[in-house]
Amino acid sequence: MKTVAVLGGGIGGLAASYYLCKSPQVTKVIVLESSSRFGGWLWSTRRSDGAVFEHGPRGIRPTGAVGRNTLNMVDDLGLAGDVLPVTYSHVASKNRYLYVNKQLHRMPSGISGLLRTVPPFSRPILWSVGMEILVKKSKEDDESIHSFVSRRLGKELADIAVDSLCRGVFAGDCRKLSVRSCFPVLYNAEQRRGSLALGMLLGSGPSPVVPARPLAQRSAKESWAQWSLRRGVESLPESITGFLQKSSRVELHRHAVVKQICPSASGWKIHLEDGAVSADHIISALPAKALSSTLPSSCQPLIQELQDIATVTVAVVNLEYDGSILPVMGFGHLVPSSEDRSLLGIVYDSVPFPEHNKPNGHTTRLTVMMGGAWFQEDFGDPETVKEEHLLQRATEAVQTHLGVTSVPSWSWVALERDCIPQYYLGHHRRVDSMRTFIKKKNLSLSLIGSSYDGVSVNDVIFSGRTAVEELLGAGV
Ligand SMILES: Cc1cc2nc3c(=O)[nH]c(=O)nc-3n(C[C@H](O)[C@H](O)[C@H](O)COP(=O)(O)OP(=O)(O)OC[C@H]3O[C@@H](n4cnc5c(N)ncnc54)[C@H](O)[C@@H]3O)c2cc1C
Numbered sequence: 343m344k345t346v347a348v349l350g351g352g353i354g355g356l357a358a359s360y361y362l363c364k365s366p367q368v369t370k371v372i373v374l375e376s377s378s379r380f381g382g383w384l385w386s387t388r389r390s391d392g393a394v395f396e397h398g399p400r401g402i403r404p405t406g407a408v409g410r411n412t413l414n415m416v417d418d419l420g421l422a423g424d425v426l427p428v429t430y431s432h433v434a435s436k437n438r439y440l441y442v443n444k445q446l447h448r449m450p451s452g453i454s455g456l457l458r459t460v461p462p463f464s465r466p467i468l469w470s471v472g473m474e475i476l477v478k479k480s481k482e483d484d485e486s487i488h489s490f491v492s493r494r495l496g497k498e499l500a501d502i503a504v505d506s507l508c509r510g511v512f513a514g515d516c517r518k519l520s521v522r523s524c525f526p527v528l529y530n531a532e533q534r535r536g537s538l539a540l541g542m543l544l545g546s547g548p549s550p551v552v553p554a555r556p557l558a559q560r561s562a563k564e565s566w567a568q569w570s571l572r573r574g575v576e577s578l579p580e581s582i583t584g585f586l587q588k589s590s591r592v593e594l595h596r597h598a599v600v601k602q603i604c605p606s607a608s609g610w611k612i613h614l615e616d617g618a619v620s621a622d623h624i625i626s627a628l629p630a631k632a633l634s635s636t637l638p639s640s641c642q643p644l645i646q647e648l649q650d651i652a653t654v655t656v657a658v659v660n661l662e663y664d665g666s667i668l669p670v671m672g673f674g675h676l677v678p679s680s681e682d683r684s685l686l687g688i689v690y691d692s693v694p695f696p697e698h699n700k701p702n703g704h705t706t707r708l709t710v711m712m713g714g715a716w717f718q719e720d721f722g723d724p725e726t727v728k729e730e731h732l733l734q735r736a737t738e739a740v741q742t743h744l745g746v747t748s749v750p751s752w753s754w755v756a757l758e759r760d761c762i763p764q765y766y767l768g769h770h771r772r773v774d775s776m777r778t779f780i781k782k783k784n785l786s787l788s789l790i791g792s793s794y795d796g797v798s799v800n801d802v803i804f805s806g807r808t809a810v811e812e813l814l815g816a817g818v
């Protein structure tokens with residue numbers, strides 16, 4: 343019987359609490375969240391007229407073990423009726439664009455797209471994929487994503503497509519990000535099969551077994567590419583919080599800033615701004631740097647490793663326009679760093695999720711994402727950047743990239759500080775070394791959340807589940 347303290351009430355902390363709560367082995371779960379709300383970066387604005395705007399994640403992938411796991415949770419929480427699926431045949435799945443040489447280019451997809459030379463690329467993608475089979479496997483234990491893709495698929499794909507992809511997932515620089523930690527499927531395909539193409543055909547290694555419950559089965563049958571929720575992605579943490587509130591074994595604390603955690607004879611003493619709580623075990627779902635500042639000096643090597651996990655700041659600008667203003671239909675477009683270093687991309691939210699538009703109004707919702715690894719060099723110190731400046735940069739980009747000359751009828755600017763961890767070269771060694779330290783020192787501490795084993799909502803939820811399984815020694 344255990345008291346477990348969960349530090350941080352983002353989706354990672356909530357997911358861990360949800361799995362803990364399902365086990366009769368746990369006597370008490372104490373969730374400590376510093377802010378006034380649970381959910382962390384899952385943050386949706388619901389306007390009184392019914393329109394929904396996402397300031398964090400907007401689409402969640404249903405595929406793979408981690409995707410099925412999230413859908414199973416959504417099913418269990420009774421949210422299946424609120425799911426907004428986007429199938430692979432939807433225009434938002436088929437059309438993704440790159441903004442290169444001041445023009446939008448549809449990313450090649452389907453066999454015919456891969457067979458032809460499609461601008462901005464100078465030869466067919468299938469040619470690069472075919473040649474890739476002949477490239478020898480690397481003996482390095484890690485490599486930057488840019489170097490990996492240049493070596494295997496050619497510099498052009500690395501400079502344009504992969505540079506953009508890394509901006510559209512990590513808001514990061516593919517020359518610094520680790521292929522092993524950011525795209526383990528690609529790294530494993532080379533290591534196990536000697537080639538990406540063969541890895542894709544034959545599989546690149548085992549993945550956890552997660553049986554599909556009805557919603558996940560429906561997603562596979564209907565070929566969903568991504569999904570959201572009717573009242574926005576924030577409904578997921580809200581629903582988990584509702585589930586936890588019903589349990590007499592769970593204590594949920596908002597405005598509870600964790601200041602210090604100290605190992606004690608029986609586990610941990612956790613110091614808050616006002617008072618302290620004790621726990622047998624801690625699951626930390628705090629960002630790595632936040633956890634590092636709570637640890638005692640006896641944990642010095644761990645403190646240093648946690649501090650060394652970099653993060654980037656992203657400016658997220660939601661815009662609403664009257665009428666249908668888009669020149670093309672699709673999920674959105676990404677901008678490679680060679681075109682504009684700090685303008686990462688624009689999501690055409692109204693296309694995948696028209697249900698989030700103002701009902702009975704003809705409007706278009708867009709989200710412009712800026713900064714990331716290039717934030718400081720363009721905008722300077724996040725503390726001093728002005729919202730009006732970010733809004734102006736965002737509307738100018740909509741004008742130049744999409745030819746929209748009208749003024750947005752509504753806007754929201756969010757400066758999201760340190761919101762995406764960057765898994766730089768050697769990240770896997772750092773994470774291993776932190777977990778080895780914890781084991782060697784017999785610390786009853788689990789590390790979960792986006793700082794370690796994947797940044798997607800699915801990865802973060804799965805990290806919560808894995809930590810609970812390791813703690814309780816059973817499937818949950
Ligand atoms: C703009 C943006 C777009 C994204 N888009 C997608 C997407 O489309 N699909 C996708 O799958 N993922 C997406 N992600 C990634 C995903 O949303 C995040 O990686 C994930 O939400 C991180 O969850 P977390 O619980 O690990 O961390 P967080 O959400 O950061 O939660 C940590 C919590 O800890 C709290 N905390 C911090 N310090 C303390 C302290 N001292 N004491 C107590 N509490 C503390 C914080 O307030 C916070 O609530 C996106 C992220 C961003 C920022």
Ligand SMILES: C=Cc1c2[nH]c(c1C)Cc1[nH]c(c(CCC(=O)O)c1C)Cc1[nH]c(c(C)c1CCC(=O)O)Cc1[nH]c(c(C)c1C=C)C2
Pocket residue numbers: 403438439507509510511512513568656673674675676686687688689711797798799
């Ligand atoms: C332009 C900046 C960003 C956009 N989304 C994100 C950033 C930083 C964050 C983000 N997007 C995705 C994930 C999860 C990845 C996963 O493993 O599920 C995160 C953290 C999903 C995603 N978005 C794009 C791609 C290619 C992916 C990967 C999964 C998938 O294929 O669906 C493309 C994309 N993101 C943004 C835009 C404008 C865009 C382009 C067309 C916004």
